[in-house]
Structures are given as C-alpha cells and as structure tokens.
Amino acid sequence: MPTMLKRIIITFGFLCILIGIFGISYTWRVDHRTADSLSAYARIDFQSSYTSAGKLEGAVLSLWDYRFDGAKMEPQAVLYTDGDAWEMKAATRQSPPPGDAPGNRYKNENKLFVExxxxxxxxxxxxxxxxxxxxxxxxxxxxxxxxxxxxxxWQRELSKGRS
Incomplete structure (x- = not known):
C-alpha cells in the first residue's frame, strides 16, 4: 500500500508540473506575442473629427490590449509617418480580469487613448x-x-471633409 500511495503522489506531482509548465508557457506566449501589424496585435479604433464647416479638426486612436501579466501601459506613445516621429502623451487604464467574461477570464485589459x-x-x-x-x-x-x-x-477618415 505505501508503494501504491507513493506512485499516486509522484504521478500527481508530475501532472502538476506539466500543467504548470503548459500554463506558464501559454501565458508568456500570449503576453510576448509577435504580430506583423498593429491591428493583428491589439484591437484598435481610429476616428477623425470635423468642424460643422467640414474642416478636419483632429483624430484619436484607442487601443485595447489583453495580457495575463500585470504590466501596465505607460502614458506615452510615438507615431511614425514615413520615418518622422510624433511623440504624444496618452491616457491609459488597466482593468482587472472580469470574472464572468468568456475567453478573457484571466486577462488584464489595458486601454490606451491618444489624441x-x-x-x-x-x-x-x-x-x-x-x-x-x-x-x-x-x-x-x-x-x-x-x-x-x-x-x-486612416487616410480615408482624414480625407472625408473639406480641407
């Protein structure tokens, strides 16, 4: 009987190690994922605004990124247009994982909003x-x-009104 109990404990321990390794590697892969474009990496929303006369007034970018780790977005961003840099201050917020949302039960939601x-x-x-x-x-x-x-x-959004 002690031999059987020992085998059960060793098997249970081995299974816990395998599950832990799988969980750590999965969460690391999601938090350090690679993508070839911004919208493939995170959900983005770009909107332009116009005056009542139809003149372009401004544009805002909202970005949502889900991560398992607790890293928070910094309130700064840089936009590059053909190599020219535009540094910006951003508003950021992190929401803890919602307990009842399917698919995002353990992920933190990071939001970035920049004008x-x-x-x-x-x-x-x-x-x-x-x-x-x-x-x-x-x-x-x-x-x-x-x-x-x-x-x-983005270019269509910025060309809607009268210049």
Whole structure:
C-alpha cells in the first residue's frame, strides 16, 4: 500500500508540473506575442473629427490590449509617418480580469487613448508607412506598422471633409 500511495503522489506531482509548465508557457506566449501589424496585435479604433464647416479638426486612436501579466501601459506613445516621429502623451487604464467574461477570464485589459497631434494629420494622409509605438512598465516596447487596409482606412477618415 505505501508503494501504491507513493506512485499516486509522484504521478500527481508530475501532472502538476506539466500543467504548470503548459500554463506558464501559454501565458508568456500570449503576453510576448509577435504580430506583423498593429491591428493583428491589439484591437484598435481610429476616428477623425470635423468642424460643422467640414474642416478636419483632429483624430484619436484607442487601443485595447489583453495580457495575463500585470504590466501596465505607460502614458506615452510615438507615431511614425514615413520615418518622422510624433511623440504624444496618452491616457491609459488597466482593468482587472472580469470574472464572468468568456475567453478573457484571466486577462488584464489595458486601454490606451491618444489624441494625434494636428500637425501629424497631413503627414498621415500622404504617408506610405505609419508605425505606432507604445510602452509597458515592465520595459516591453511594442512598435508595429499599420497594415495596408488600416492605413487606407486612416487616410480615408482624414480625407472625408473639406480641407
């Protein structure tokens, strides 16, 4: 009987180790994922605003990123248009994991909201490449380009009104 109990305890311990390794590797992979574009990495929303006369007034970018770790977004971001840099202050917020949301039960939701500088808007309209960089307080930097569809959408949004 002690031999059987020993086997059960060893098997249980081994299973706990395997489950732990799987969980750690999964969460690390999600928090350190790679992507080829900003919208492939996080959910983004870009909106432009116009005056009642139809003149472009400004544009804002909202970004949502879900992570298992507790790293929080830093309140700064950089927009690159064909290599020109536009540094910005951002509003950030982290929400703890909602207990009842399917799929996001253990993930922290990080939100970033930034108003793009007005001087960057003409550069975005004619840019061939646009990149966006943001930071986490654990030292991680995310620097990704817009894909072609997102860049075309941003440029259409900025060209709706009267110049």
């Amino acid at each position: 793009l500088p007005r001087s960057s808007l003409p550069a975005i309209k004619k840019a061939e490449t646009v990149r966006f960089r943001f930071y986490y307080d654990n030292g991680q930097t995310i620097d990704l380009p817009l894909n072609e569809a997102d860049l075309a959408y």
